[in-house]
Amino acid sequence: MTCNPFLRNTSPAMRRYNAGVALTMGGYLLAVFGTATFVHRHHPHGITVYLLSAMPAFCIFAMLAVVVTYLRDEKDEYVRMLMVRSLLAAAFVVLAIGAYNDFLRSFGDLAPLPPFSQWVVFWIVFAIAQAIQYRNDATPRSTENA
Template sequence: MRFSPAQRRYNRRVILLALIYVTLLFPAVYLLDRHLVSGPVAYIVGILPAFPVIGFFVAIGACLVEETDEYQRMLLVRQSLIATGVAMTGATMWGFLEGFELLPHLVGYAWPILWFAGLGVGGCINKLIERREA
């Protein structure tokens, strides 16, 4: 499988962002779990791992803009829409059940995780549709 230039740039960006994420997350967990930082510094340390995650969304948007192959762009759009549907459906259902005190509170960063899982679902659906159309 050959990747387009936009897909290669996306892959490089995501690998770099994943490395930055791990580099920021582990020290944040260590420092905050042990209460080694407090006050404004704790907020800064706590928010830093969010920036690479935000970068993942930016990288997907950049790939959509940079992709010159309309079919590849459509696949990424469909995959992203499926991921959004999965995450928003999960958040809505969990939110109602949590609001009725039938489920415990779920941290907000769970929803991007579900969105990324939805990207995987969208990728599988794209493959199934491609096979059916072939």
């Protein structure tokens, strides 16, 4: 899920981004497993469920804040543009799948997508888009002086 799959860009904004993503992703995994375990064992209800659900959701909001902060702070306009393209590609695929699934559910009596699948699809498409763009940009070191 890192912004730069080949870690070639080491701008301060990118380093903060990578650290922020690692932190929020770690927090997210902890929150998900922690809250799931707690819910499984104690079967809470009422306000506790709302508070527990807010914990992993907060990590997702924080991850989005890390992305927004990166886009604000990145001085390299080309690298920033690549990331915006990848985010748009991810948003496009998620919205397209969501819309198609909504129609299937309306017309075909199909089950909804599993919970959190859109979030997972978003970051997978984002990573693929980044990898494709970076691969297309790849220039052999031997030709850089040409």
